[in-house]
Every structure is written in structure tokens, then in C-alpha cells.
Amino acid sequence: MEDPHLKCLAKSLFTTVLNSKAPSTTKKYMYAFNRWRKWAQSLNNIDVFPVKPVHLALYLQHLGDSKQSRAAVEEASYAIAWIHQMAGLPSPSSNPLVLTTLSGLRRSLAQPVVRKEPITPDMLEAMVRACGANPTLADVRFLAVCLLGFAAFLRYEELSNLKCSDVLFFADHMEIKIRSSKTDQLRQGDRVYVACSSKVTCPVTMLKRYMDMGGLSSSSGILFRPLAKGGWNPLGSLSQILEFTALDQEVLLLQLKLEYQTDYSRGMVVGPQIAPRMAMLRTQSLLSWELHKD
Known part of the structure; x- marks a missing residue:
């Protein structure tokens, strides 16, 4: 993109797209995507982006086994979906394999709800x-x-x-x-x-x-x-x-x-x-x- 005006618009567009989410959400999603990036780069034959559904399913299983956290698994799925949405690409998080994997991990990682005593x-x-x-x-x-x-x-x-x-x-x-x-x-x-x-x-x-x-x-x-x-x-x-x-x-x-x-x-x-x-x-x-x- 050589035109200076278009370059300026592209920079503004990037900021506008980031503002579609709250700053705390954007920060959380970027952290989750960078964690995926490090994992993918540490292995062979896995593309960082765009993310293939089978690789995302394997990554979610990795998070479930290592983190034992339902929140970490869901955050990774949402973050990768958001990155693809910004790039105008179909989200691998919508793939049936990924959705089934996510559903299974939610069940296996579910924790009993500990309700706090309310103030009266x-x-x-x-x-x-x-x-x-x-x-x-x-x-x-x-x-x-x-x-x-x-x-x-x-x-x-x-x-x-x-x-x-x-x-x-x-x-x-x-x-x-x-x-x-x-x-x-x-x-x-x-x-x-x-x-x-x-x-x-x-x-x-x-x-x-x-x-x-x-x-x-x-x-x-x-x-x-x-x-x-x-x-x-x-x-x-x-x-x-x-x-x-x-x-x-x-x-x-x-x-x-x-x-x-x-x-x-x-x-x-x-x-x-x-x-x-x-x-x-x-x-x-x-x-x-x-x-x-x-």
C-alpha cells in the first residue's frame, strides 16, 4: 500500500477494529493468541496463522491437560476466533471438531460452584x-x-x-x-x-x-x-x-x-x-x- 492516505486509513482502521472490544478483553485475547503462537512455533508442521481446525483442537486438548482450567481453554478458542474475524477469515473455532472438543473439555474440567455468602x-x-x-x-x-x-x-x-x-x-x-x-x-x-x-x-x-x-x-x-x-x-x-x-x-x-x-x-x-x-x-x-x- 503505497498511497500515504491509505496507509493512514489502514492504521486508523486497525485501531477502530481493536476498539470493538474492551481494552481488557483485547489484552486478554492477545495474550491468549501469543500463547498459542509460542506453542505452535515449538512444534513441527503447524502453521501459526491461519489456524487449522485440527491443530486448534489439539491445542485445546493440550491446554486442558496442562492447565486444568476451563477458562484457559475457552479463552484460547475465543481469542483465535477473534483474530480470524479481524482478518476476514473463517474461524476454526466454529469447526465441528473444535466445538466437540471444547464441549468435552468443559464437561471434564467443570468445577463445583462455590457460592459466596451474600451481604444482608x-x-x-x-x-x-x-x-x-x-x-x-x-x-x-x-x-x-x-x-x-x-x-x-x-x-x-x-x-x-x-x-x-x-x-x-x-x-x-x-x-x-x-x-x-x-x-x-x-x-x-x-x-x-x-x-x-x-x-x-x-x-x-x-x-x-x-x-x-x-x-x-x-x-x-x-x-x-x-x-x-x-x-x-x-x-x-x-x-x-x-x-x-x-x-x-x-x-x-x-x-x-x-x-x-x-x-x-x-x-x-x-x-x-x-x-x-x-x-x-x-x-x-x-x-x-x-x-x-x-
């Missing part, structure tokens, strides 16, 4: 009450994240991208602007409405309290930000707020043992605030897993 309103209420009548800014911030994410069904990415200007408060509800989300591939945006309630777990009340305490009502920056000594940490992220490790759990359990008497005869910790504190501990662990699993 009772757990959230116990967590709010555990913070007492005068919670710190850090406590109110964490409670606002939990209650808002629970009430509005927001993902981690949606919560972390919220800005102060995205929240509007009204007499009986609040309006939240979601700029982009996993289900909004074209980034058209959306608005979520959360009603007020008379309970201690009202997300509207807690979020307003957080913004008032943090002086964020007139700010245009990120809504949920970590604290630093002497003020907000402008370089932090929401993940720093929500991280809850096994070490944190051990420290809190130790604090509980020191704060309250232990009834060794019955083998249990006693004290009026133990149950709420433990509910908060469990909720933090569950929420941290839910928000970082993707």
Missing part, C-alpha cells in the same frame, strides 16, 4: 450500629461505600469512578450519574435513583453525612478517596479504602479479646458490642472480596 441488610445495620453515635470520617466513608453499593447495585468500577458532582440530593431521594459501566460499552451514561429511608442504613443520609464531614459538598473531584495525614490523599484510590486482609482480621480479633472479657469456661467471647463488631468484620471481608474478584 442485617449485616449492614449491625455494622452501622457498631460504629457508634460519633463515627470517624473514615468510618462514615466506609459505611457510605457499603450502603451505596448495596442499595444502588453498583460495581467496584462504578463506585471508584464517582465524582462529587455526580451526586444530587433531593428531599426524598438522591440522583447518581454513572458515567460508564461494564454493561455500558458505548459509554452513554446512566442515572440511578436511590430513595431515602428512616433506617440507620439509609444510603442517602450516610453519603450526605460523609460529604459534609469531608467538606466535599462543593468539590468536583473523586467522591471516595483515601485519607492521608492532615487531609485527603489526592493520589489514592478506592481500593485502598476497601482492602481488608487476613492480617487486619487477626488484629481486630485481638482487639476484641483485649477489650472484652473472655468466658473461658464456655469458650466464647462475651460483651454487648461483640456481635455488631463481628458482623462488621464479616461484612468488610465479604465486600472486599466482591469488589476485587473481577
Whole structure:
């Protein structure tokens, strides 16, 4: 292609085609295809591209035997299909042999589903009450994240991208602007409405309290930000707020043992605030897993 204008268009076309998938998906597919490339180049009489159906079926069997991962097998099939689609070639992943191989590996590599314990309103209420009548800014911030994410069904990415200007408060509800989300591939945006309630777990009340305490009502920056000594940490992220490790759990359990008497005869910790504190501990662990699993 000698014409400079056509060369420029070809470069733009390549970028446009890559944008047909999310950046994370493109990165994952390119990694999977490069893994196929290395395997094919290590053997004789196998063409890297275009991929022959019988070679793809053998490669999927190799992944099933070596990785023992259903996800790795499916990712390889989807990635190779995507590469051929971009090149305008028929996909070997649609071949009956490949489809049958993929189906068999899915069955043989299937793992039992381990369902995580869901967060319940009772757990959230116990967590709010555990913070007492005068919670710190850090406590109110964490409670606002939990209650808002629970009430509005927001993902981690949606919560972390919220800005102060995205929240509007009204007499009986609040309006939240979601700029982009996993289900909004074209980034058209959306608005979520959360009603007020008379309970201690009202997300509207807690979020307003957080913004008032943090002086964020007139700010245009990120809504949920970590604290630093002497003020907000402008370089932090929401993940720093929500991280809850096994070490944190051990420290809190130790604090509980020191704060309250232990009834060794019955083998249990006693004290009026133990149950709420433990509910908060469990909720933090569950929420941290839910928000970082993707």
C-alpha cells in the first residue's frame, strides 16, 4: 500500500477494529493468541496463522491437560476466533471438531460452584450500629461505600469512578450519574435513583453525612478517596479504602479479646458490642472480596 492516505486509513482502521472490544478483553485475547503462537512455533508442521481446525483442537486438548482450567481453554478458542474475524477469515473455532472438543473439555474440567455468602441488610445495620453515635470520617466513608453499593447495585468500577458532582440530593431521594459501566460499552451514561429511608442504613443520609464531614459538598473531584495525614490523599484510590486482609482480621480479633472479657469456661467471647463488631468484620471481608474478584 503505497498511497500515504491509505496507509493512514489502514492504521486508523486497525485501531477502530481493536476498539470493538474492551481494552481488557483485547489484552486478554492477545495474550491468549501469543500463547498459542509460542506453542505452535515449538512444534513441527503447524502453521501459526491461519489456524487449522485440527491443530486448534489439539491445542485445546493440550491446554486442558496442562492447565486444568476451563477458562484457559475457552479463552484460547475465543481469542483465535477473534483474530480470524479481524482478518476476514473463517474461524476454526466454529469447526465441528473444535466445538466437540471444547464441549468435552468443559464437561471434564467443570468445577463445583462455590457460592459466596451474600451481604444482608442485617449485616449492614449491625455494622452501622457498631460504629457508634460519633463515627470517624473514615468510618462514615466506609459505611457510605457499603450502603451505596448495596442499595444502588453498583460495581467496584462504578463506585471508584464517582465524582462529587455526580451526586444530587433531593428531599426524598438522591440522583447518581454513572458515567460508564461494564454493561455500558458505548459509554452513554446512566442515572440511578436511590430513595431515602428512616433506617440507620439509609444510603442517602450516610453519603450526605460523609460529604459534609469531608467538606466535599462543593468539590468536583473523586467522591471516595483515601485519607492521608492532615487531609485527603489526592493520589489514592478506592481500593485502598476497601482492602481488608487476613492480617487486619487477626488484629481486630485481638482487639476484641483485649477489650472484652473472655468466658473461658464456655469458650466464647462475651460483651454487648461483640456481635455488631463481628458482623462488621464479616461484612468488610465479604465486600472486599466482591469488589476485587473481577
